[in-house]
Amino acid sequence: MSTQAANPLATEFELELDKPLTAYWLAIVRVLTGWWFFHAGITKIIENGLNFSYGPAYMQQMTGTALGPIPVWMGNNLGWLIAPGVPLFETLIGLALIAGALTRLAALGGVFFMVLFWVGNAGFGHGLVNSDLMGLMLFMTVLVLGAGRYYGLDAIIEKTKLVEQNPKLRYILG
């Protein structure tokens, strides 16, 4: 019998990520979150191609937020990137999460999107904790726990020689 001496947080109540139910649920959370973004992105592409002109206009009206002048500046100056980028990156983030490949990098992108949606939509009528913040939390959870390792391609990618020789790649995988 042995106990983990190095981790002071390790107690008998610690979340054990190798248990089948935890792994199963993390995979479910990852795939459903991925589908949410994939659907949002692919339907924009079907309707307008890679020209989501509402994107820059949406950011131009984001005045007086906690992000200061950044969104308005982006809307005014980065329209060339935002119009194709919103549908494209939503789709790619969704696909990455569904497949569980480059999961942490994709989840980071999702966090970036959700911060803008949370602040931009400002649906705070029932408090700050709304569906946008919940979406943000889902991406953070996938990122922190490295949910791509559970029934995802990152479980295979992380065992490749490339990753073994460059272990810091795990910061964008997992």
Add this chain to the structure above:
Amino acid sequence: MTDTNDIVDRIAMGLSAALFTLGIVVLGIVETLAGKPFGAAPLTNDAGEVIATPMIDPTIRTGLVIAGLLVLALWGLYKVATPLVEETTTQREMTAD
């Protein structure tokens, strides 16, 4: 190296958790105790006139949460920039008796 990492890790986790909790929960309690609107958006009547505004500007509260996310982002960049710490998990044998 490990000690420095431990301190940075503790500061990043503690500070971000404090910012999240302050922005969402603590100021949420203050807002609730201050009376209507219990949410963080102005309350309007049927005519669309604002009849109550939040005591604390939601910009401040969302800003605290975003600051917490920025702390985590900076922590992530720090982890990428610094050498990986070797796995230090040790197994301490326990005897049955």
